[in-house]
Amino acid sequence: MTHYDVFCYGEIGVDNIIQIPHLPTPELAAFPTADSYHIGGAAANTAVWLAGFGISVGLAGNAIGRDLYGNWLWEWLSQHRSLDLSLIERREDVTTPFCRAMVTPDGERTFLVFWYPQTPKTPLKASMLGGAQFVALDLYGGDERLEAARVAREAGAKTTVGDVIAPDHPALPLTDIATNSAAYIRETFPGVDVRQHARRLQAISKGIVITTDGPDEVYVVDAEGASFTVQPPAVQAVDATGAGDAFRAGLLYGLLQGRDLPHSVCWGVAAGALKVQRIGAASDLPSRDEVAALARTLEPRAAS
Numbered sequence: 001m002t003h004y005d006v007f008c009y010g011e012i013g014v015d016n017i018i019q020i021p022h023l024p025t026p027e028l029a030a031f032p033t034a035d036s037y038h039i040g041g042a043a044a045n046t047a048v049w050l051a052g053f054g055i056s057v058g059l060a061g062n063a064i065g066r067d068l069y070g071n072w073l074w075e076w077l078s079q080h081r082s083l084d085l086s087l088i089e090r091r092e093d094v095t096t097p098f099c100r101a102m103v104t105p106d107g108e109r110t111f112l113v114f115w116y117p118q119t120p121k122t123p124l125k126a127s128m129l130g131g132a133q134f135v136a137l138d139l140y141g142g143d144e145r146l147e148a149a150r151v152a153r154e155a156g157a158k159t160t161v162g163d164v165i166a167p168d169h170p171a172l173p174l175t176d177i178a179t180n181s182a183a184y185i186r187e188t189f190p191g192v193d194v195r196q197h198a199r200r201l202q203a204i205s206k207g208i209v210i211t212t213d214g215p216d217e218v219y220v221v222d223a224e225g226a227s228f229t230v231q232p233p234a235v236q237a238v239d240a241t242g243a244g245d246a247f248r249a250g251l252l253y254g255l256l257q258g259r260d261l262p263h264s265v266c267w268g269v270a271a272g273a274l275k276v277q278r279i280g281a282a283s284d285l286p287s288r289d290e291v292a293a294l295a296r297t298l299e300p301r302a303a304s
Helices: 042-052 068-078 143-155 182-188 194-205 243-256 261-275 288-296
Strands: 006-010 013-019 034-040 057-061 098-103 109-114 134-138 158-162 177-181 208-213 216-221 227-230 301-303
Touching: 006 042, 006 143, 013 068, 034 042, 034 068, 042 057, 042 068, 042 134, 042 243, 134 143, 134 243, 143 158, 158 243, 177 182, 177 194, 177 243, 182 194, 182 208, 194 208, 194 216, 208 243, 208 261, 216 261, 227 261, 243 261, 243 288, 261 288
Parallel strands: 006 057, 006 134, 013 098, 134 158, 158 177, 177 208
Antiparallel strands: 013 034, 098 109, 208 216, 216 227, 227 301
16 A cells, blocks of 8 residues: 555645736726646645655545546646555546636735536545545535545544634544634634634644734644744745645645644745745745745744
8 A cells, every 4th residue: 555644635626827917897807917727726736735845645535537627637746756646536527627716916816616516526535545644634625524534533644624714613623733814714704813713723623723814923823722923924925826735735744854833834834935926826836945944034933
């Protein structure tokens, strides 16, 4: 059986990044300045970043087609030697999911998502995990995501779950590391104090809760309830697509190398900061040395 350090489960698809000067409105058209195609989907993005760091990664989630986008995606993913694609279903009767991301000059993106909900999903089984220490899971699906969290927990793998922000979400008690977006929390729970919200989530999960906030401080509550922050470096963002996936990969890489949580978070912050300066979620990866050099400039600080 193939051995993995991390197994990524969830979205696999293609991103069409469309760069525009402003978002269109009913009365004001937007004229794109460029568009390009890239690896997409939270699971695929995270897997590619980890593979770029030299980590052995398994990947599964939704099926992909043998259509144009599916062929492109397979070719792109196959370039990463430590990424195992053997568990991805390729089917003639499937349209490969894709996302059109409209990206404005400040790097913010607005998504149009096609086919992910309808696409068949591969159930995660313990036999697929290959002894992975971590399972990175996104929740952009149905009941199979919750079952995947259960399978990972029963297999002894630590679950890293993105955007598990509802205190009553059934995946939260099965989450060892939650990586959440403050913007998503504020959109979902208007007026909430995101740090108090993180503490509420941690009291339920008993794990680690990490809240990223764009250029503002990353807030972390560890498994014992202690908290700290890391201030991201100032950068010129051109495309935030996949920034959370890069963060998650950097974090897991740090933990796999035996670094403590604060310095692993610095690795995640550095990966995310380098990612937003590039177009596409996982097409133009920085080197491991670049991430390491930037991580060394970051300083965790105790927080309340």
